[in-house]
Amino acid sequence: MNEDLGLWAVPIAVLGGMLRVSTPFLFVSLGECVTEKSGRINLGLEGTLVFGAMAGYGGSYLTGNPWAGVLLAGIAGTLFGLLHAALCSLPRVNDIAVGIALMILGSGLAFFFGKPLIQPAAPMLPGLSLGGWSDVPQLRSALEVSPLLLIGVVIAVFLLFVFKRTRIGLILRMVGDSADAARAMGYPIIPVRITATAFGGFMAGIAGAYLSLYYPGSWNENISSGQGLIAVALVIFARWNPLACLGAALIFGGAGALGPALQSVGVTSGYYLFYAAPYILTLAILFATSSPRRALEGAPRELSITK
Amino acid sequence: MSEITDPAPLFRPRARPLLGEVGRRRLEGFLIPLIALLAGLALFGVFIAANGKSPAEFYQLVYRGGFGTWFSLQNTMTRAAPLLLTALCVALPAQLGLVVIGGEGAFVLGGLAAAVVGPLFGFAPGSLAILMMALAGLCAGGLWIGLVGAMRHYRGINETISSLLMAYIAIALMNHFVEGPLKDPASLNKPSTVPLPDDMRVGEIPGMDVHWGFFVGIVACLAAGFVLSRTTFGFAARIAGGNARAAAVQGLPVGRLILAFTAAAGAAAGLAGMIQVAAVQGSANASLAAGYGYTGILIAFLARQNPIAIIPMALLIGGIDAAGGFIQRRMDLPDATVLVLQGILFVSILVSETLSGRLLPSRNAKAGGAS
Numbered sequence: 001m002n003e004d005l006g007l008w009a010v011p012i013a014v015l016g017g018m019l020r021v022s023t024p025f026l027f028v029s030l031g032e033c034v035t036e037k038s039g040r041i042n043l044g045l046e047g048t049l050v051f052g053a054m055a056g057y058g059g060s061y062l063t064g065n066p067w068a069g070v071l072l073a074g075i076a077g078t079l080f081g082l083l084h085a086a087l088c089s090l091p092r093v094n095d096i097a098v099g100i101a102l103m104i105l106g107s108g109l110a111f112f113f114g115k116p117l118i119q120p121a122a123p124m125l126p127g128l129s130l131g132g133w134s135d136v137p138q139l140r141s142a143l144e145v146s147p148l149l150l151i152g153v154v155i156a157v158f159l160l161f162v163f164k165r166t167r168i169g170l171i172l173r174m175v176g177d178s179a180d181a182a183r184a185m186g187y188p189i190i191p192v193r194i195t196a197t198a199f200g201g202f203m204a205g206i207a208g209a210y211l212s213l214y215y216p217g218s219w220n221e222n223i224s225s226g227q228g229l230i231a232v233a234l235v236i237f238a239r240w241n242p243l244a245c246l247g248a249a250l251i252f253g254g255a256g257a258l259g260p261a262l263q264s265v266g267v268t269s270g271y272y273l274f275y276a277a278p279y280i281l282t283l284a285i286l287f288a289t290s291s292p293r294r295a296l297e298g299a300p301r302e303l304s305i306t307k
Numbered sequence: 308m309s310e311i312t313d314p315a316p317l318f319r320p321r322a323r324p325l326l327g328e329v330g331r332r333r334l335e336g337f338l339i340p341l342i343a344l345l346a347g348l349a350l351f352g353v354f355i356a357a358n359g360k361s362p363a364e365f366y367q368l369v370y371r372g373g374f375g376t377w378f379s380l381q382n383t384m385t386r387a388a389p390l391l392l393t394a395l396c397v398a399l400p401a402q403l404g405l406v407v408i409g410g411e412g413a414f415v416l417g418g419l420a421a422a423v424v425g426p427l428f429g430f431a432p433g434s435l436a437i438l439m440m441a442l443a444g445l446c447a448g449g450l451w452i453g454l455v456g457a458m459r460h461y462r463g464i465n466e467t468i469s470s471l472l473m474a475y476i477a478i479a480l481m482n483h484f485v486e487g488p489l490k491d492p493a494s495l496n497k498p499s500t501v502p503l504p505d506d507m508r509v510g511e512i513p514g515m516d517v518h519w520g521f522f523v524g525i526v527a528c529l530a531a532g533f534v535l536s537r538t539t540f541g542f543a544a545r546i547a548g549g550n551a552r553a554a555a556v557q558g559l560p561v562g563r564l565i566l567a568f569t570a571a572a573g574a575a576a577g578l579a580g581m582i583q584v585a586a587v588q589g590s591a592n593a594s595l596a597a598g599y600g601y602t603g604i605l606i607a608f609l610a611r612q613n614p615i616a617i618i619p620m621a622l623l624i625g626g627i628d629a630a631g632g633f634i635q636r637r638m639d640l641p642d643a644t645v646l647v648l649q650g651i652l653f654v655s656i657l658v659s660e661t662l663s664g665r666l667l668p669s670r671n672a673k674a675g676g677a678s
Contacts (some may be wrong), residue, residue, distance in 0.1 A: 043467070047650075060633055087654065090661040100604055105650025109441050111643030209481050221643075226475060233468050269487065276479035279472045286472075292463035 017257020032205025047106020052208025077205020326403015372630025411600025456569025486614025
């Protein structure tokens with residue numbers, strides 16, 4: 001039955017891993033992309049992600065419906081986004097530092113309330129089989145994807161349309177590029193930023209629910225391996241373009257899946273170095289694209305992290 | 308026109324305010340964090356009460372478990388030891404306006420370097436080996452975060468993002484070496500480097516149950532405080548932190564300051580890692596990445612990036628940490644309770660920044676000057 005695929009097993013495993021691992025990156029980075037377009041950066045999405053994972057798992061366990069868990073995680077994430085946005089709207093409060101603080105607070109609250117949820121089993125999100133055409137079992141299982149991935153792809157396209165073609169997108173970009181211009185035009189800067197940060201929190205919450213309800217599909221204190229933070233770097237890598245976020249998320253997912261895929265065919269040495277691949281990749285891209293004399297191309301000008 | 312009617316500017320007969328501008332700012336700099344800490348503790352008390360537990364009992368247990376007895380106080384000092392140095396890793400670059408949050412990476416690499424270098428000096432007296440290990444820790448950490456500073460200066464790469472990415476890379480490197488090329492074959496359950504011989508272990512301060520790392524941390528904080536407030540080098544750093552462009556126009560070597568401060572910051576965290584290996588663990592393994600670098604961020608912000616203020620804040624957080632297990636058993640609270648408290652304190656201290664300049668309004672501000 002299980003025919004030997006030889007070295008083909010590696011790309012197939014990477015493909016499967018890529019489709020599974022990239023979804024949380026995609027959601028967090030799309031949310032963060034909107035937040036950063038408005039001129040704010042939220043480093044606390046890591047905490048939001050972990051809290052979303054807990055809230056999603058708890059919601060699914062208590063209601064018996066995993067989609068209710070996803071919704072609950074989104075609401076919880078929105079609340080964290082609103083908290084970040086509200087605190088940063090006070091004068092002299094630094095958005096990077098508040099993000100770090102909310103990272104600790106979000107994880108702390110998630111572990112605090114999630115303690116009783118480690119044991120019980122919650123209903124998981126269903127998957128979609130896209131590999132029915134193939135008779136290779138490994139390929140079929142690799143193409144078993146979550147509907148959330150497809151929703152994420154739709155959101156990415158939709159956001160690109162919003163940024164480029166709608167009035168709302170134009171206002172958002174103006175607030176992020178020049179608060180003075182937006183003020184002169186009479187647009188409300190702080191409410192726009194609060195909405196954008198709340199959306200970022202919502203998306204990070206959903207990403208957390210994906211982690212606990214689909215892949216890896218359990219709730220524990222090590223559920224996140226820094227996806228919320230990597231996604232922040234990923235947005236820079238994607239040059240604040242939602243479609244590029246999709247590509248970047250897939251690359252990161254693939255890089256993260258490389259280590260386990262090689263391990264499955266017996267290459268075990270250097271496992272931890274492969275684990276570091278996405279981080280090295282991000283750093284290399286930052287190195288290649290940065291310059292001391294100008295801000296990154298495409299960066300919102302109000303963004304503190306690229307000034 | 309008031310300048311003309313104002314009589315004799317050299318001698319003002321009217322009563323001087325109780326506090327001058329500098330005194331006002333100093334008092335505010337002390338009062339605001341104090342209010343923020345108390346507000347954070349009160350807010351956390353509400354959180355505890357909302358979960359059906361007694362905040363009074365919680366704080367009483369923190370006091371008993373962290374500060375109340377000589378035994379608990381020594382435990383607190385031991386826990387504060389690495390935090391003093393990892394907090395410096397955040398506070399030093401902060402003088403230049405840089406937010407470095409990857410001290411964890413310098414910490415684990417400093418520990419790893421010490422565990423590798425120590426056994427190379429097996430022929431030498433223990434004290435020389437310890438000195439070499441300390442140097443190895445300082446260099447490993449200094450190079451790691453110095454690289455963050457170099458990338459910032461020469462390529463304009465944001466130091467917050469790069470230091471964080473470097474922390475993940477450092478932990479992966481440490482795991483790779485500890486489980487691969489440097490693994491002691493005798494360490495089966497928990498892959499580790501070869502254990503250090505007894506004469507290479509950092510001992511305890513005489514008369515105390517606290518290792519020398521605490522003393523080193525205190526000295527480092529005092530030295531950093533002295534350099535920043537009493538030397539031209541520190542003065543240049545504060546100017547550059549206030550306005551990098553103005554500093555460059557003044558001819559200050561901003562690039563060299565960035566390199567020096569990030570390297571010194573990394574060296575502090577690397578030394579903390581060396582002390583963790585030589586005084587506590589005895590070898591390098593995955594336990595090094597226990598979050599000391601990240602707790603250092605919290606302490607540096609609580610201390611408002613002042614190296615001297617790091618000392619009480621590290622003791623406060625170390626004490627809460629020391630009392631953690633005690634509280635968990637007595638009150639049946641999850642161990643993440645301490646993390647929630649840390650998060651709330653962190654948020655309240657950041658939000659308190661908004662009060663600065665408004666708590667004690669200066670006379671100039673009242674007269675219509677910009678705040």
